[in-house]
Amino acid sequence: MIDKLDTAFRFYQDSANLRAHRQQLIASNIANADTPGYKARDIDFKTTLQGVLTGSGAVTLATSAPHHIAPDTHSASGGGAPLLYRNAVQGSVDGNTVDMDVERSQFADNAIHYEANLTFIGNQIKMMLAAIQS
Template identity: 30%
Template sequence: MAIGFDKGFELHAQGMQLRSQRAEVIAGNIANADTPNYKAKGMDFNKAMQQANLQQQMGMSRTNSKHFDVRTELNNNVDFRVPDQPDTGDGNTVDVQVERNLYLENSLEYQAGLQFLNGKIKALQKVISGGR
C-alpha cells in the first residue's frame, strides 16, 4: 500500500510557503519605512490559506509549464494595509514597530509549522521502521 505524502503534506507546505511570502511582504515594508509615499502592504494569512485549501480541494494543478500556477498567481491576498497612525507628512504608511511585531509573530508561527512538520515526519519514520 502506497502512502500519499503529497496529500498529507501539501496543505502544510502551502502554509509554509505563505508564511515565507508574508515575511517577504513585511520585510519589504520595513525596508521601505523611510521611502516617501510608500504604502505598507499586508497579507491576510487566514484568507490565503482558505484559498489554498479551496484550490487543493478543487484539484487545480498546472498541466503545462507555460500555464500560470493559480496557487501562486492569484493576488496571494497581499493588499495595502490600513494605517494605524496619522500621515507623518511624507505619505509613508509604514509603522516600523508594528511591522517588527508582525515579523516576529510570523517567524514564531513559521517555526511552529516547521516543528509540526518535523513531528509528522518523525512519526512516519517511526511507523516505517516498526517503532525502533
C-alpha cells in the same frame, strides 16, 4: 501510498509557502520605512490559505500583453494572494504608511508561526519513520 503522503503534507507546504511570502512582504515594508509615499502591504493569511486549500480562492493575474509570463496557479507561493494595504495608525508627512512597531510585531509573529509549522512537519516525518521502522 505516495498520494496519501502528498495530501497529508499539502496543508503544511501551502502554509509554509504563504508564511514565507508574507515574511518577504513584511521585510519589504521594513526596508521601505523611510521611502516617501510607500504604502505598507500585507496579505490576509487565513483567507488566502483557505482559498488555496479549497481551490476557490485562486486569484489569477491579468496579462496586458501577449508576451507576459502566465502565473503559476497551482502554487501557494503567495504570487496569487491579493495584496492588501495597511491603514496608517499614525499619519506621516511624506505619505509613508509603514509603522515600525506594527511591522516588527507582525514579522516576529509570522516567524514564530513559520518555525512552528516546520517543527510540526519535522515531528510528523519522525513519527512516520518510527512507524515504518517498527
